[in-house]
Amino acid sequence: MPSHAQNTHLDDPLQRERDHLASSRAALRAMRADVESLDISDVTGNWVNAKILAGEIDSRIKALADLAGTPLFFGRLDYQHAPGVEVSEGADGESFYIGRRHVHDAGGDPMVIDWRAPVSQPFYRATRNDPQDVGLRRRFGYTGGDLTAYEDEHLTDPAEADTTSKLLQSEIERPRVGPMRDIVATIQPEQDEIVRAGANGTVCVQGGPGTGKTAVGLHRVAFLLYAHRERLARTGTLVIGPNKSFLQYIEQVLPALGELQVKQATVDDLVAHVEVRGTDSSLAARIKGDARMAEVLRRAVRSGIRREPAEPLVVVRGSRRWRLPVYELAEIIGEMADREIRYGAAHDALPQRIAHALLVQMERSGEAPDDRVQDAVARNSAVKALVKECWPPVDPAKTVLRLLSDPEFLARAADGLLTEDEQVAILWAKPARGLASAKWSAADAVLVDEARDLVQRTGSLGHVVLDEAQDLSPMQYRAVGRRCSTGSATVLGDLAQGTTPWATASWDEALTHLGKPEARIEELTRGFRVPRGVIAFASRLLPAIAPGLAPVVSVRESAGELEVREVKADGLDAAVIGACEESLAQEGSTGLIAADARIPALAAALGAAGIAYLAPGEETSAEARLTLVPASLAKGLEYDFVVLDDPAAIVEGEPDTRTGLRRLYVSLTRAVSALTVLHSAPLPAALT
Incomplete structure (x- = not known):
């Protein structure tokens, strides 16, 4: 050539x-x-x-x-x-x-x-x-x-x-400085097939580190906006990322391709109907994220429906009185309840349905009522009172608040769905007295979003890109799925990088929760960013964290640099600073990744050494090319050089060993050119 x-x-x-x-x-x-x-x-x-x-x-x-x-x-x-x-x-x-x-x-x-x-x-x-x-x-x-x-x-x-x-x-292999770049010059055939897939179908991309799945998803949005601009301009597009740092990292890709109107958000942004001020235990969060909670909420929202009123309905119009017996009212209410239409839509339709039944009586008696009469009857105080009695208005947040604060109400809604222990686990230790005092958790906010949709349909977009999808709970998948119920989606993720207690076990299961069970699943196994030596080292963890997953095969000519250094515990900080200085002496960006608990100590050590550093997502510059990254925020980010601090601490920082090893796998695969691992405690057995 x-x-x-x-x-x-x-x-x-x-x-x-x-x-x-x-x-x-x-x-x-x-x-x-x-x-x-x-x-x-x-x-x-x-x-x-x-x-x-x-x-x-x-x-x-x-x-x-x-x-x-x-x-x-x-x-x-x-x-x-x-x-x-x-x-x-x-x-x-x-x-x-x-x-x-x-x-x-x-x-x-x-x-x-x-x-x-x-x-x-x-x-x-x-x-x-x-x-x-x-x-x-x-x-x-x-x-x-x-x-x-x-x-x-x-x-x-x-x-x-x-x-x-x-x-x-x-x-x-060009050094990576600053935020994520577009890949239009380097798109590979298997990536291009996904990018140009039709707008009507949902595509799920399983891709290991460095396979370009995020870039593929973003370029797919750009392609769909080109091929179906008028339609998507009307219905909207959205990119959903795992956190704000990740969204900052990718935010320049679409504008560089001339696409300026695509919105970006996290799942927490989508469900921000209440202020999140509390936290859950991992057990409570897992239960609240379970798909069974959808039925618990449905029962709670509809618990106030009274299928049979206490007495007949009597409506006075002029000199005449019109009467609907209890059995006929029960038939109307029962029909509305059995149709399973959204609670709020049924509440709004019920007065008209009752008024129609009265108009039938009027017509039989020789009158000729029109639509104005039906509307007037629907607004009658007696009709309003009956609707309030049998189909009372529901406030979604108050319903969830009651569900998490009232053991008896929860027991009725969760009967046959959640065990008694599970019910106890999700009940608030200190029940809130009202919405203003409620300390909602992130999982609670998702429940409120589900309840809102049970009352009133959530608007749907034309296309949604969901990145790092493996970390979503079933209830979070449902929240995203509502936003593209009449549109399509691009789902991106890696089962081996799931680091939440509810991490996805299979894409078939996840896509079912998303409401897209017919989606086609594509797998990217050719790595273009992570060097061969680095990905091979990290892939030693796969049998322990994702036994059925094929390892990524790097196609890079350069094997990259991999160095594992064991140091004494009292010299770990100094060794980390030295490794950072070595990386900064070369062209490109450097990421110092460590267990979240280690971040304050390393920040102090960097400050004492006079090394400027950035937070994840901030753009590198001539003055600051090093980013201090908590392991919990490393997912989706890439740096030319990575210095990894104490792998054992990253594993121990998670609630269980498997999740900790997955977090370590993520951290090990952020390097584009070289990886330096420093440890004082023994490495996890899977790596040795």
Whole structure:
């Protein structure tokens, strides 16, 4: 595979590619200037439309920004024939530059094709066995934003050797500084198949460390917004991550691809109907997260329904009295209860249903009532009183509060579902006297969200990406599933990295709780970020934490650096600081990962050594390239160099050994270039 580095001859192909890059950047500036010059003062009828249009124009201007240091295009395809034209017609081929967004010249002719366009797909999928009518695939290399090299693959030339692209390999292994980058230049065929999967189906991606599952999920959102923009603009898209640090780490990927409207949140953000001020024991949290709680809540919400009123309904209109007997009212209420429609919808519909029954009586007596009469009857005080008696309004938070504070109420709702011990475990030790004094836990907030949905349907989005999904409880899956009940989802995770007491046992089970049992499950096993030596070391833990899972196979040419150092207990802090200084002497980012309990001591040691450090998710800079990471927040993050402090402390910091080993597996697999492990206590047996 021929490569071509920098050459100063003006007639050199590299110079022509640079010229095209300069022309493309000029065209992009012109496109942005055209949008900035739009005058909308006379094209809208009112200020509301004007504001909406101005917002759309502002978003378009931002999307057309030429980001410094971000290559406008990264590849070129030379087709043997014009795309879409039968080969037998002998049409001349065309060349297309593949980039992060579409750019056209003043005449409307494309200068750069969006990577999501169908014509760009062979850039990711064409092979020598299946060239897809591509004669030449060219990759470009950049240094500091300047085009400095290119590399050609002649897919139809049998004389050319089939070798790995050096530019592709160097891009994959490039030092990682700052937040997560897009991977449009390095998407692999198996990843591209997931990225371009249709919008109507849900896809679940099982991927070990470094397989690119998070990037695949984000690029799938970008692709769906390109292919179904109008639909998703109407219904909305959402990316759900495990914590704020993770969301900060990935927040620049979609804007770099020109997508600015995608919202990001954690599961806690979705269910923030009450203020979380309390905590649960691991046992209580596991029970509250169990799928059985959905039925407990359903019973609690519907516990106030009285199928048979105490007396008949009498409605006075003018000089006449209209009467519905108890048995007929019981039939109406029973029908509403048996239909299992949402509690609030039934509460709102019941007055109209009763009024309709009275209107039937009126019609039989010779009257001709219309809809206005039915509405008036539905608002009658006697009808309102009966509805309040038989189908009283429900406050979701108050219902959950009562469930967790009143043993008798919980016992009735949980009968046959939760054991007596389980009921005791989830009851609050100090029952709250009201909503204002309630110390809700994170698991309680999910229960309130479930109760709210039982009363009133939760709005659904067009597409939801759920990352690090293996850590969700069944009730959390239900909360996410409500947000995409009429849309689709991309579920991303790794069963081996589940570190919660309720961690997912299987994707089939998780997808059932999510409400997407028909989702297709894809597995990514080729690693592109974690070096071979590092992933092989971490994979020693797999038999203990995920026996049925295949280990990740790293495709990186460099095995990476792995060093395990044993030091004396009283010298551990100093050894960790020394290892950090060694990593900082090299280009790239450094993550110091330690058990949560060790963070204060290490923070003090870094301060004493004069080493500036960041919190997880904060962007690295020339002044601070080291991030101090509690092991509980390491998931999803990556650093060029990782210094891992005392593995035994990470394992011991969890409620059980298996969870601790999974937390350690996560921590071991955050390194992109090198991993240094320092320990004073013996390493876990699985690692030795």
